[in-house]
Amino acid sequence: MSHRLSGNEAVAYAMKQINPDVMGAFPITPSTEIPEYFADYVANGEVNTEYVAVESEHSSMSVCIAAQAAGARSVCATSSCGLALMYELLYVAASCRLPITLACVNRALSGPININHDYSDSMGARDSGWIQIYAENNQEAYDNFLMAMPIGETPNVRLPVMACMDGFITSHAVENIELLETDAVRRFIGEYNPEHYLLKKENPLAVGPYDISPYYMEHKVLEAEAMKAAKARILEVAAAFEKISGRHYGLFEEYRMEDAELALVLMGSTAGTAKAAIDKLREDGVKAGLVKIRVFRPFPGEELARALAGTRAVAVMDKSEGFSANGGPLFAETCGALYGLKERPHLIDIVYGLGGRDVRVEDIEKVFGRLANIAATGETGPVYVHMGQRSREEIA
Amino acid sequence: MATNDMVEIRWHGRGGQGAKMACLLLADVAGLEGKFVQGFPEYGPERMGAPITAYNRISEKRCSIHSNIYYPDYVVVVDETLLDSVDVTGGLKEGGAIIINTPSSPQEMRPRLGGWAGKVCTIDARRISEEFLGRNLPNTPMLAAAVKVSGVLETGRFLDNIEESFKHKFAAKPQLIEGNMATLKKSMEEVQIG
Numbered sequence: 001m002s003h004r005l006s007g008n009e010a011v012a013y014a015m016k017q018i019n020p021d022v023m024g025a026f027p028i029t030p031s032t033e034i035p036e037y038f039a040d041y042v043a044n045g046e047v048n049t050e051y052v053a054v055e056s057e058h059s060s061m062s063v064c065i066a067a068q069a070a071g072a073r074s075v076c077a078t079s080s081c082g083l084a085l086m087y088e089l090l091y092v093a094a095s096c097r098l099p100i101t102l103a104c105v106n107r108a109l110s111g112p113i114n115i116n117h118d119y120s121d122s123m124g125a126r127d128s129g130w131i132q133i134y135a136e137n138n139q140e141a142y143d144n145f146l147m148a149m150p151i152g153e154t155p156n157v158r159l160p161v162m163a164c165m166d167g168f169i170t171s172h173a174v175e176n177i178e179l180l181e182t183d184a185v186r187r188f189i190g191e192y193n194p195e196h197y198l199l200k201k202e203n204p205l206a207v208g209p210y211d212i213s214p215y216y217m218e219h220k221v222l223e224a225e226a227m228k229a230a231k232a233r234i235l236e237v238a239a240a241f242e243k244i245s246g247r248h249y250g251l252f253e254e255y256r257m258e259d260a261e262l263a264l265v266l267m268g269s270t271a272g273t274a275k276a277a278i279d280k281l282r283e284d285g286v287k288a289g290l291v292k293i294r295v296f297r298p299f300p301g302e303e304l305a306r307a308l309a310g311t312r313a314v315a316v317m318d319k320s321e322g323f324s325a326n327g328g329p330l331f332a333e334t335c336g337a338l339y340g341l342k343e344r345p346h347l348i349d350i351v352y353g354l355g356g357r358d359v360r361v362e363d364i365e366k367v368f369g370r371l372a373n374i375a376a377t378g379e380t381g382p383v384y385v386h387m388g389q390r391s392r393e394e395i396a
Numbered sequence: 397m398a399t400n401d402m403v404e405i406r407w408h409g410r411g412g413q414g415a416k417m418a419c420l421l422l423a424d425v426a427g428l429e430g431k432f433v434q435g436f437p438e439y440g441p442e443r444m445g446a447p448i449t450a451y452n453r454i455s456e457k458r459c460s461i462h463s464n465i466y467y468p469d470y471v472v473v474v475d476e477t478l479l480d481s482v483d484v485t486g487g488l489k490e491g492g493a494i495i496i497n498t499p500s501s502p503q504e505m506r507p508r509l510g511g512w513a514g515k516v517c518t519i520d521a522r523r524i525s526e527e528f529l530g531r532n533l534p535n536t537p538m539l540a541a542a543v544k545v546s547g548v549l550e551t552g553r554f555l556d557n558i559e560e561s562f563k564h565k566f567a568a569k570p571q572l573i574e575g576n577m578a579t580l581k582k583s584m585e586e587v588q589i590g
Contacts (some may be wrong), residue, residue, distance in 0.1 A: 004427035006420075115439060137462070169462050173436035174423045176458065272460030360463040 001179040007135070007170035010142040010177055011077070011103045011163070012037035017185040018149070019047045020101075021072035021192075024060030026053070026082065029115050030167040031105035034077035057082040061089035061100075068098040069207040071197030073149065075100070079167055080107035083121045087128070093160045094129025095223060096208050099152030100160040102130070103145060106268070107167040108355040116356020117167040119267070119320040123329045129223055131161040131230055132297040134267045136253075138175050140294075141165040143247060146180070149189050150237045156229045166269045168356065184244050231298045251300035253292040254307055256282060260289025262371040263308060263345075265334050266317035267293045270352075270359055277364035288368050293330065301337035308338060313346040313371040319353045327351075327384045346371075346380045352387040363388060402455035403548045404465045407538075408484050409474035412444040414535030418474075419450035421561065422539055426549055428557045432458045447482055454548050470546045473497060474521070474538050485512040495541050495587070497521040497534050502590025517545050519587045528579040529572075536576055540583035551584060 005013065012034045015023070023042075025035035042051045050072075052063045057078050064074040078086065083104060093100050109120040122132060131152060135141040141163070148161035165171055180188075196205055211219055231251065238249040255275055257263065264274055271292035281288040291307050293300075308314055318328025326332070331349035338344050350367060353359050367387070374380055405422075409415025416437040423435025434453040440446065451465045469492045473484050476498045485494060493515035496505055502516040509516065521537035529536070543554050559577055566572045 002427075004424045004433060137460075166462075168439055169436070172439075173434055173462070174420045174427075175434050176427050176432055269462040272462045276459075276461045358464050360466065361461060 001181070003177050003179055004174050005138055005177050006033075006172055006174050007138040007141045007165045008033035008105065008172065009037060010138045011145050011165070012041075013179065014142050014145040014185075015075055016041045016047055017180070017182045018073075018075075018146070018189055019186075020049055020075045022050045022052065022063065022067035022074040024052050024054060024063030024067075024074065024076040026055070026057050026060040026076075026078070028057070028079050028082035030107055030171045031077040031079040031082070031103065033171070034103055034105070057085040058089060061086040061093065064100045064102075065089060065093050065096065065098055068093070068100050069096060069198045071192075071194055071199055073192040075102070077103035077105065079105045080109055080115075080121045083125060084109060087125065090125055090128040090130060090160075092208060095219065097158040097223070097226070098160060099149065099158055101145065101148040101152065102160065102162045104162045104164040105167045105171045106164055114355040115167070117169050117319070118354050118356070120354075122162060122164050123320040123322065125162070126297060126329060129159060129227065130297060131157075131159050131227070131234075131295070133161065133163050133234075133295050134293065135163070135165040135170060136269055136271045136292060137170055138165075138173065139177050139247070141170055142177060142179070143241065143245065143249065144294075146185060146188065147234075147237050147241050147249070149192070150240070151230065151233050153192055153194070154233050155195065157226050157233050159223075159226050159230060164268075169269045178245070178247075180245060188240065188244055227298045231295075231300065234295055234298075249294065251295045251303055252307070253294060255290040255292065257289040257291065257307060259287055260310070261287040261312045261375060262368055263289045263291060263311045263314045264317055264364070264367065265291045265293065265304070265308070265314060265330065266319070267296065267330065268319065270317065270319065270364075273359060273361055274364045277361045277368065280361070281365065281368055286368060286372065296330075296333075299333050299337070301333065304334065304337045305341050308345060309341055309343070311345040312375040314348075315367050315371055316347065316349045317367070318349060318351045321351055321354060331384070346374045346378075347383070348374070348380060349384045350387045351385070357388055359388070401457070402453060402459060403470070403546060404468045405452040405454075405470045405472065405542060405546065405548075406465050406468040407450040407452075407472045407474065408478050408482055409448055409450070409535070410444075410478070411446045411448050413474050414533060415448060415472075415474045415538075416450045418535035418539040418542075419452055421558070422452055422542065423454075425554060425557045425561055426452075426454045428561070429549060429553060431455065431549075434459060438464055447478055468492065470495065470542060472538050472542050474534050479508050483510070485509055488512065488514065490514055493517055493545050493589075495519065495538065495545050497538055499523065502588055506590075515545075515589065517541065517587055517589045519583055521583070524579055524582050524586065528582060529575045536579045537583035540580040541587040544584045544587055545589065555580060
């Protein structure tokens with residue numbers, strides 16, 4: 001079915017097609033429309049979800065945790081400070097191995113308070129044990145949300161999934177989209193039949209009790225193993241999804257990387273703008289390419305190293321600062337991934353677009369200009385820079 | 397960075413006037429006609445009366461660019477008072493046009509456009525909407541004017557498709573369909589091109 005929907009509409013519609021058991025609902029810009037649209041579906045009797053309107057995000061995630069622990073499928077949506085208010089519970093959800101699905105509509109964290117897009121919210125939650133999948137546009141936001149449950153609920157994974165999209169840029173932009181038939185979605189998602197749950201009378205269990213030192217570490221290692229296992233499961237689910245949708249997904253997308261000498265590593269909607277820049281540069285004979293990270297947790301380090309092995313200069317573009325004084329979070333991961341290569345490309349980090357600062361095709365072309373210069377001279381220059389600041393000499 | 401087969405439109409309005417709604421409606425109807433579309437607002441602190449911007453890309457192939465539009469083919473100004481505070485013609489392409497909600501004529505408006513030498517179009521969206529919708533709802537007339545002036549969609553088919561869209565949108569208030577359709581048609585007739 002061809003439609004025109006915003007990213008928020010698309011995810012709300014995916015939720016409707018899934019018909020989850022429980023939604024923990026609390027509004028925050030720019031994710032507010034998701035529980036709003038979903039409330040309509042509930043009111044109209046189009047889903048039979050238990051819609052629990054709560055007083056904070058701490059509570060919406062608590063609702064999801066309680067429901068999922070009881071054996072129900074639960075969803076919620078949030079952004080920015082809402083995600084921050086959930087932090088304690090994010091770790092609880094992951095360590096209790098509860099495959100909740102969260103639509104994270106990325107927005108800059110305060111302060112200063114700002115409603116526009118960057119990844120400071122979900123990047124802060126990157127070590128919480130949640131799988132994180134990022135979308136370039138409304139289509140991917142919809143598709144990723146549909147793939148989340150088959151990934152998270154599989155027995156050797158059993159982890160919650162954060163399906164992320166760019167606030168406003170994707171969440172509020174109406175674009176063409178292909179929707180699946182609801183029957184096909186329901187067959188694809190299947191029933192949720194967890195092996196253990198709170199209300200199973202044959203085998204009652206406690207969820208989330210104190211874990212003493214002789215056991216805690218074993219549990220954390222199991223969680224780490226689950227995150228490693230998620231990588232293969234993500235690819236299996238993508239292959240099954242391709243069969244019903246015709247759309248291909250991997251851990252990341254390689255765009256014109258076959259013979260690329262200069263490459264970008266980035267995520268989200270900027271990838272679309274970068275593709276237009278790369279097409280232009282390719283016409284001029286520049287061997288430019290892009291790796292768009294789709295799955296940030298688990299991080300596809302070995303695969304990324306293989307994808308970048310033939311390049312000469314790479315710019316990681318981080319749309320969150322991180323304050324490590326050593327580059328942004330995507331840069332840190334990419335550095336780690338490339339360390340094992342015998343011949344490594346030159347690597348720089350460009351922090352950009354914070355708080356919704358726009359990035360244009362021309363900005364991406366400038367980054368490639370810098371990479372071409374590095375490849376030609378062999379001089380990396382400043383490794384960690386901020387692009388697009390007012391009243392500052394442009395380095396990138 | 398529009399190519400020849402892409403039309404880019406920038407909307408200037410004030411919070412509450414429906415510029416975003418008109419922008420999204422245009423995207424929806426163009427999509428219904430088989431075009432690839434983008435319709436998106438640019439938000440600041442949201443409040444009634446604050447200047448807002450919204451954008452449309454309408455093309456034959458899917459556009460992957462997700463930046464704002466800096467070199468539009470057409471600019472739609474939903475509130476005349478913005479001319480004093482916003483550089484509405486900034487980046488407007490030479491062969492393009494600016495469409496302004498005003499009772500004044502294109503000749504009267506031109507001196508207020510900072511040397512813009514291209515096409516100037518005007519429409520009294522307030523009067524038309526008050527006549528047919530009973531309220532000052534300038535976005536519907538401006539949408540009609542934008543379609544007429546830009547030629548991005550064939551006007552007859554546009555009217556047919558938007559009527560379908562209204563039937564869904566106003567399913568609970570069918571009395572609004574007639575007024576909106578009359579507003580669109582009247583606006584297409586009345587827009588002055590100078």
